[in-house]
Amino acid sequence: MVLASWRFLAAAFAAVLFLHGSRASDEAYPTQSYSFVRNAISAPPLSYYDYIVIGGGTAGCPLAATLSHNASVLLLERGSSPYGNRNITDLDAFGAALSDLSPSSPSQRFISEDGVINARARVLGGGSCLNAGFYSRAAPQYVRDVGWDGKLVNESYAWVERLVAFEAKIGQWQTAVRDGLLESGVVPDNGFTYDHIPGTKVGGTIFDESGHRHTAADLLEYADPKGIAVLLHASVHKILFKRKGTSRPVAHGVVFRDSTGAKHRAYLRRGPRNEIIVSSGALGSPQLLMLSGLGPKAHLQAHNISLVLDQPMVGQGMSDNPMNAVFIPSPNPVEVSLIQVVGITPFGSFIEAASGENFAGGASTKDYGMFSPKIGQLATLPPRQRTPEALAKAIEDMDRLEQAALQGGFILEKITGPKSTGHMELRSRNPNDNPSVTFNYFQDPDDLRRCVEGLSTIERVIESKAFADFKYDAMTFASLLNLTASAPVNLLPRHRNTSTSLEQYCRDSVMTIWHYHGGCQVGMVVDRDYRVLGVDALRVIDGSTFNHSPGTNPQATVMMLGRYMGVKILNERLASEAS
Structure with a gap:
């Protein structure tokens, strides 16, 4: 490999990290038609239901669909529908939704106090509308540790999979990663499976063979149309509580606003089993509890929020699994792929990969995917230096690159857990504003140790015989890590x-x-059972309840949990009615 080519690749990598993507076409994608989904503008000022589910995301959609078969359910989603938006539905547009910073975007960007740029969903279907699509169940030990019923868990996973999960069909580059993992000792070869098994496997995906994304919103197909109402652009501002004398606070209604700012109220019908269920995600759920008066007393008082219950643990235990990636320029063409293969190591690191690039509309209109500054992923700068100016410079440098410079892929590692935790606080009383969140990446030294072991495993994969066709001979692992250190835009x-x-x-x-x-x-x-401690008629069912992220990728388990708890709640309701 000549020196000029080496410098070109170094500059290409350091300018920005990419995967693939394309701009949305003006051509509308066929839409899913649900008779029970409508804009919140059409909602009456006052309404009553057996269950009010706040958040139509990865857990909220399967939960509401299940509850609708024996009760009346209101599902409130602050975002829009995913159907008709090709930036969501098409694999070749991955990253476009995440890079959209408009107020109507299905993705709402936030930056943790650590300086890492992140995103939260704002769309029916939640994070399943934005992610890389990998579908993998939680480990059996995880299921046992949290006390779930194994039989119902398996039934709930199967219920989800009938509509949204598919076997990933891997190409040559992903095959090389798989074989390199096996050659590197991440064994056994578990073939294709949804199950979480130590070793190397091909997992599931929510993208079908046509590259069309299936999301948690599709699970609303299971709903009883007569038992459910779904309101879009419905932003919940507060959960309402009532209390008689010295009794415990009881959740009995919510206040939400539509896209015009008009206020609506929805209340629970009278009944001992009727409940409000918060499924607003790991940022939205603790944020809404605080805005409703459940949280640390001093913090709520500082924001002039009337205290319902002094609950100092709301917003605590926040974690984000750190990801670190290595880009490998390839001398040979690679397929466009998102996450398909995973190595589940014995030391607590998961090795995954993504590859390829895609251009739509010519070289001047590049969009990039999972490792792109357009979506905030800028590993060439330490977290606190990832300023808007630095992102803009990286995007500008990337747009000047030739297509050949982007040929290759990434191998990443994500540590399980993690052990490092942080906290969340309110910035304002507006539920649409991002709260302040700190994750404390690598605060626990064991997390750092596992990251190093994960990178060492990636090195062995890159140096394996199986991966030889997709790596330049002159490029050692050390040189791949140091590409950023020799590039003009590097600030490391x-x-x-x-x-x-x-x-x-x-x-x-x-x-x-x-x-x-x-x-x-x-x-x-x-x-x-996900009931909020200290109050009645209120649960939280989503990823905010997790102590550790389940499996290699959590979306399958979050969807399963929505179905699982829906079945449990209905069974409790039926038993109560029969007694």
Whole structure:
């Protein structure tokens, strides 16, 4: 490989990290027609239901669909429909929704206090409308540890999979990663499976063979149209409580606003089993509890929020699984692929990969995917230096690159857990504003150790015989890590011996894989049936209740949990009515 080519690839990598994507076409994608979904503008000022589910996301959609078969359900979603938006539905547009910073975007960007740029969903279907599509169940031990019924868990996964999960069909580059993992000792070869099994496997995906995304919103197909109402652009501002004398507070209604700002109220019908269920995600759920008066007393008083219950653990235990990636320029063409293969290591790191690039509309209109500054992923700068100016410079540099410079792919590692935790606080009383969240990446030294072991595994994959066709011979692992250190836009601090240690690389190049969780954890904010401690008629059912992110990718388990708890709640209701 000649020196000129080497410098070109170095500059290409350091300018920005990419995967693939395309701009949305003006051509509308065929829409899903649900008779029970409508804009919140059409909602009456006052309404009554057996269940009010706040958040039509990855958990909220299957939960509401299940409850609709024996009760009346109102599902409130602050965002829009995913149907008709090709930036959501088409694989070749991955990243476009995440890069859309408009107020109507299905993705709402936020930046943690750590400096890592992240995103939260604002669309019916939640994060399943924005993610890389990988579908994998939680480990059996995870199911046992949280106390779930294994039989119902498996039935609930199968219920989800009938509509949204498919076997990933891997190409040559993903095959090389798989074989490289096996050659590197991440064994056994588990073939294709949805199950979480140590070793290397091909997982599921929510993209079908046509590259069309299936989301949690599709699970509303299971709903009884007579038992459910779904309101879009319905932003819930507060949960309402009532109390008689010294009794516990009882949730009995919500206040929400439509897109015009008009206020609506929805109340629970009279009945001992009727409930409000919060499924607003790991940021939205603890945020809404605080806005409704459940949270740390001093913090709520500082925002002039009337206290319902002093609950200091709301917003605590926030975690985000750190992701670190290595780009490998390829001398041979690679397929466009999102996450399809995973190596589940014995030391607590998951190895995954993505590859390829796609251009739509010519070289001047490039959009990029999972490792792109357009969506906030800028591993070439330490987190706190990822300023808007730095992102703009990286995008500008990337737009000047030739297509050949982007040929290759990424191998990433994500640590399980993690053990490092942080917290969340309100910035304002507006539920549409992002709260302040700190994840404390690598605060626990064991997280850093596992990151280093994960990078060492990636090195063995890259140096394996199986991967030889997709790596330049002259490029060692050290040179791949140091590409950023020799590029003109690099701002990484220089460390001794002009090389960056793996520990420092972990800290400086950390990004999100969007698997953040916590804030309403079991045993701290909710009980094992997800009832909020200290109040009645209120549950939280979503990823905010997780102590650890389940499996390699959590979306399958979050969808399963919505179905699982829907079945449990209905069974409790039927038993109560029969007694």
